[in-house]
Amino acid sequence: QVQLVESGGGLVQAGGSLRLSCAASGRTFSGYAMGWFRQAPGKEREFVAAINWISGRTYYADSVKGQLTIYRDNAKNTVYLQMNSLKPEDTAVYYCAAGVGVIATDYRTYRYWGQGTQVTVSS
DSSP, X not given: OOEEEEEOOEEEETTOXXXXXXXXESSOOTTEEEEEEEEOTTSOOEEEEEEETTTOOEEXXXXXXXXXXXXXXXXXXXXXXXXXXXXXXXXXXXEEEEEESSOOSOGGGOOEEOOOEEEEEEO
């Protein structure tokens, strides 16, 4: 049974940092892309960043380039999202997802999802 478990969310002041973790289990993810998405209240789910599990190649939404960094630890089967210089508009539930094949920004191409972790940035 595939499981993606996010952690690391919380309340932080504007300008602060958080690191989200996504622990993956239940299968081999070598042929997968791992993505982070976020969804704010009343808004659609938004692509944030993704990484190819084997190559480590990354891709970011334009809105977060230079602010967020995605990376993985193969030994721990964990993907991370380092978030710096956080702003109130970064407030959302952040989801980890796994999808077969190449990196994609469309959430519909991802097969497995975590339960989400809340990030709240106060001004």
